[in-house]
Amino acid sequence: MIYMDNSATTMPRREVTQAVARAMEETWFNPSSAYAPALNSEKALERARHTILTRLGASSAGTVVFTGGGTEGDNLAVIGACNALRRRMHHLVTTAVEHPAVRNAAAYLADSGWDCTVLPTDPFGRVFPDQVAAAVREDTALVSVMHVNNETGCVNDVAAIAEAVKKVNPVTLVHVDAVQAFLRIPIDLSRTKIDLYSASGHKIHGPKGTGFLFVRRGVRLEGVQVGGGQEMGLRSGTQNVPDIIGLECAVRCWDDAEPGRIRAIRDALQARIAQEIPDIRVNSPSDGTAAPHILNIGFAGVRAETLLHALEQKQIYVSTGSACSSKHRHVSEVLDAAGVPEPYLSGSIRFSFGAFNTQEEISATVDALKEQVTLLRRFRAR
Amino acid sequence: MEKLILIRFSEIHLKGQNRPYFENMLLRRIREAVSPFDGAKVTRSDSRYFVRNAGWDDAVIEKICRVFGVHSVCPAIEMEKDDFSAICRTAAEMMSSVSGSFKVRARRADKHYPTPSPEIAAKIGEAVLMANPQLHVDVHDPEHVLEVEIRDRAYLYSMIIPAAGGMPVGSNGKAYVLLSGGIDSPVAAYMTAKRGVHIDAVHFDSPPYTSARSREKVITLARILTDYCGAIRLHIVPFTEIQQQIYEKCPDRELTILMRRSMMRIAEKIAVEGRGLALVTGESVGQVASQTIESLACTNEVCTLPVIRPLICFDKAEIMELARRIGTYETSILPYEDCCTVFVPRHPATHPDAASVRKSEENVDFAALEAEAIAHSEYIDLYPGTGEDPEY
Structure with a gap:
């Protein structure tokens, strides 16, 4: 099997599954309970929080709230921030290529009366500090911009964007959806003005159903999950301690050399495809600024879905867009918004890499692509 | 006195010397239907079936209502017939929860029973009326009818739930349905089974143009x-290569009709192999280009088995309504590809010329490709009640 769909989800590391299994047997006590064994659960939770904060360079800049994943963190950030500022603020800014977790949270707010500016992007899906700052108004509660686009792999300079936004309006909160970026694009949050930063566990070889939202000190959110007041009142519900331990384990296992190793695989695949298969378009930025783990390529004259299943026959797994929207039969909204032209648009495939991909997989992948693209192009719709 | 479920059957009474054959077949089908319910026991008397030890369980009743050959199902009370006053008391109690007009209908299957039917009805009616002042009698247009049957014992019931009707599956041979994953073919299979025909299915799979999900969808439909x-054997035939060859070697406008002809030939071979006596399709006159009368004729000429087309004169809306009723609609409309759009011509022939189609067929070695496809086909056996794991 060659798994090149790591932006959809990743295979959990052996260390992670073992840590979770052990924690389910030993660290299952409710961290809020009063007796001694519960204290161990609480300590494990706080240690995990500390590990993540340290990795973000943010141990003194704020805290992280554990969530049930990327979507939940994005929702809590966007809706929670606007809820908290709704008396004075009426406007939010986001981009045309956000993940639905942000896009639909913004649409939900727009439906309930918020004024929402959706910024257009460059052909790779990027927005730029000046452009974002120009959209910020006196009553802008929130700017939400993703760090790495899940389909093209383009990277936004979120630190500069936060800087520019704060210059126009220091009260405006800046949220960054970092689900695709966390660990792959190192960041030091203490050196940025980013207020909210959300990520997910299962994209970094951790367990599904885990994630976190970094919240800068002093930032007030009004979340929508009420109950026992866990996680500083922002995410009520008994914490999923064993899986959070798994999330921490995944973060600890991530080596700083990993992005460089992954980028080499990505660049090698891009080079060989460009060399050996005619009539393709690289939809990801080719100037070295793309994320290390995402390569999006349009193959003219084939339908992406068919090519995906053709590769599947050879146990090579890729994606035609984000997994959440692959069930619907349409071209990628993100690539469309980013201006990818036909016939490349409907033949666009995303290869995304993780810790378990190797250089050795490149040849087999390119061979399969060459064979299948040639075959399928014989049967293009007349 | 026992609460039981009384089952009345449909058309079987029309059968003459074959009647025991049909009755036994139906008994088997009802037993299969109630087999998931522990303790439930099916028995037969002269012209009724009974399910005992299941009370008036709604789930059991619903199951039986789906058995073809069952006309209607009645939650009934069984009691000894000799104590007539006890029958009257029970009848009065049964009617105590309703009000308005009523009548009693009596049937005396046991002709040795001392009281004739009209008299039974009158006496029980009187008892019901005396005990229930909220009721009055209307023999012409009553709101409630209390049925009393005197057989080996006495049976009382006031509710008749209409069931599927038709004939017991297996009583009319076996046919092979071409199951596509669309809305129509499952309905066609249902209607054919309703006439007592045992159904097996043939599905054409076109990877990589179709996915594992679209295949799973067809399996789900067959399972429903x-x-x-009853049990269905679903044959899955790899069809990609045939489609590709037709596409490369034949005229655009004939792609669909050539594909249909190839499917019919393959389905017929599988059917003959499995002792099937007919093919079943979901075709309906004029619905799409391949279903004009000319196209149907052109498809039809490639096989000799009879082709049953239960939906032939149905409107799409009528078919959808039926699909909703039998529970296949929601699955049928799932948006997975069942046949790649690449192989659907922009302007298909609506009035194909049989001679020209036959000529085009010479461009492709169909005999070899079809034999190959059949050799590489797989099958899955599906059984009732294995759809979902209730424990999960």
Whole structure:
């Protein structure tokens, strides 16, 4: 099997599954309970929080709230921030290529009366500090911009964007959806003005159903999950301690050399495809600024879905867009918004890499692509 | 006195010397239907079936209502027939929860019973009326009818739940349905099974143009059908290569008709192999280009088995309504590809010329490709009640 769909989800590391299994047997006590064994659960939770904060360079800049994943963190950030500022603020800014977790949270707010500016992007899906700052108004509660686009792999300079936004309006909160970026694009949050930063566990070889939202000190959110007041009142519900331990384990296992190793695989695949298969378009930025783990390529004259299943026959797994929207039969909204032209648009495939991909997989992948693209192009719709 | 479920059957009474054959077949089908319910026991008397030890369980009743050959199902009370006053008391009690007009209808299957039917009805009616001042009698247009049957014992019931009707599956041979994953073919299979025909299915799979999900969808449809049709063997035939060759070597406008002809030939071979006596399709006159009368004729000429087309004169809306009723609609409309759009011509022939189609067929070695496809086909056996794991 060659798994090149790591932006959809990743295979959990052996260390992670073992840590979770052990924690389910030993660290299952409710961290809020009063007796001694519960204290161990609480300590494990706080240690995990500390590990993540340290990795973000943010141990003194704020805290992280554990969530049930990327979507939940994005929702809590966007809706929670606007809820908290709704008396004075009426406007939010986001981009045309956000993940639905942000896009639909913004649409939900727009439906309930918020004024929402959706910024257009460059052909790779990027927005730029000046452009974002120009959209910020006196009553802008929130700017939400993703760090790495899940389909093209383009990277936004979120630190500069936060800087520019704060210059126009220091009260405006800046949220960054970092689900695709966390660990792959190192960041030091203490050196940025980013207020909210959300990520997910299962994209970094951790367990599904885990994630976190970094919240800068002093930032007030009004979340929508009420109950026992866990996680500083922002995410009520008994914490999923064993899986959070798994999330921490995944973060600890991530080596700083990993992005460089992954980028080499990505660049090698891009080079060989460009060399050996005619009539393709690289939809990801080719100037070295793309994320290390995402390569999006349009193959003219084939339908992406068919090519995906053709590769599947050879146990090579890729994606035609984000997994959440692959069930619907349409071209990628993100690539469309980013201006990818036909016939490349409907033949666009995303290869995304993780810790378990190797250089050795490149040849087999390119061979399969060459064979299948040639075959399928014989049967293009007349 | 026992609460039981009384089952009345449909058309079987029309059968003459074959009647025991049909009756035994139906008994088997009812037993299969109630087999998931522990303790439930099916027995037969002269012209009724009874399910005992299951009370008036709604789930059991619903299951039986789906068995083809069952006319109607009645939650009934069984009691000894000799104590007539006890029958009257029970009748009065049964009617105590309703008000308005009523009548009693009596049937005396046991002709040795001392009281004739009209008299039974009158006496029980009187008892019901005396005990229930909220009721009055209307023999012409009553709101409630209390049925009393005197057989080996006495049976009382006031509710008749209409069931599927038709004939017991297996009583009319076996047919092979071409199951596409669309809305029509499952309905066609259902309607054919309703006439007592055992159904097996043939599905054409076109990877990589179709996915594992679209294949799973067809399996799900077949599984839903087993609730009505009993066990189904679903044959899955790889069809990609045939489509590709037709596409490369034949005229655009004939792609669909050539594909249909190839499917019919393959389905017929599988059917003959499995002792099937007919093919079943979901075709309906004029619905799409391949279903004009000319196209149907052109498709039809490639096989000799009879082709049953239960939906032939149905409107799409009528078919959808039926699909909703039998529970296949929601699955049928899932948006997975069942046949790649690449192989659907922009302007298909609506009035194909048989001679020209036959000529085009010479461009492709269909005999070899079809034999190959059949050799590489797989099958899955699906059984009723294995759809979902209730423990999960």
